[in-house]
Amino acid sequence: MQVFMHPDLELSANALIDASLGVRYELTTDAAWLAKELRREPCVEDLVPVFARHQGVNEADAQRALYQFMGLLDVYGGIRITWDQPLRLFDHFKMSMVWRTRYQGTWSGFVRSVTRAYWLWLVCLTLMLGCMQMFAKGELASVWLIMPAIALMTCVIHEAGHAAAAKIAGVPFVFLARSAGLAILYRTPEGWRARFIAGCGPALAVVFCGACWATNNVAALRFVCTIAAGLHAASLLPFLADGKTIWRKL
Secondary structure (H helix, E strand, O other): OEEEEOOOEEEEOOEEEEOOOOEEEEOOHHHHHHHHHHHHOOEHHHHHHHHHHHHOOOHHHHHHHHHHHHHHHHOOOOEEEEOOOOOOHHHHHHHHHHOOEEEEOOHHHHHHHHHHHHHHHHHHHHHHHHHHHHHOOOOOOHHHHHHHHHHHHHHHHHHHHHHHHHHHHOOOEEEEEEOOEEEEEEOOOOHHHHHHHHHHHHHHHHHHHHHHHHHOOOHHHHHHHHHHHHHHHHOOOOOOHHHHHHHOOO
8 A cells, every 4th residue: 555645745844734724733753754754655564664663663553553643644635545456446445435535625626526525426326216217117207316416416515615605715725525525624714704614505505405496396306405405404503513613602
């Protein structure tokens, strides 16, 4: 397995500087050494014994510490992983579901991150409904085949709302995508900016669902829009991600 640090991250003494977000992450001496070695030797299998000798520990403990460090970098999309053996399809799939990929906060970055985040869900759900249609001998309404696309579109619009709000508020951000979903990493906005960004995502998704419900009289489509609107609105509750930001310190 090869691990490459994202070019957004610049090493400076005992710190990592995030060029896109303008944030400085302070590191311990050992973590800074490990980051420099990771830049020099991306192959995990070769780096583990080097790290073990440097720390005076066995290779199992060194590997555990290295993976922990990689997990910390992954929180803000700071690493990219490739596999030396291309036929290990399960490892590739597991990596795409777990590790995040960072994309710039641009239109191009948004399209690429959305594609990475939702293509697998779209394909699987569409195939599932296609099989149901086949076993039902065509009696299943064709509109159900587009339901996955409508449901995922609400998620895309939710994240687009956050991104547009961040642009308006002048807050730097990047997209973090994996096959299980999409998130946005900000440079920790405060006050009205944080609440504005948090609220725009679910608000835009709810408006989209309401517009779809009002302009269509297909019962199945209205049902999906109602459920999706409820789920997006629920994200504003105080114990969920967007709600925590909005209700914090109020």
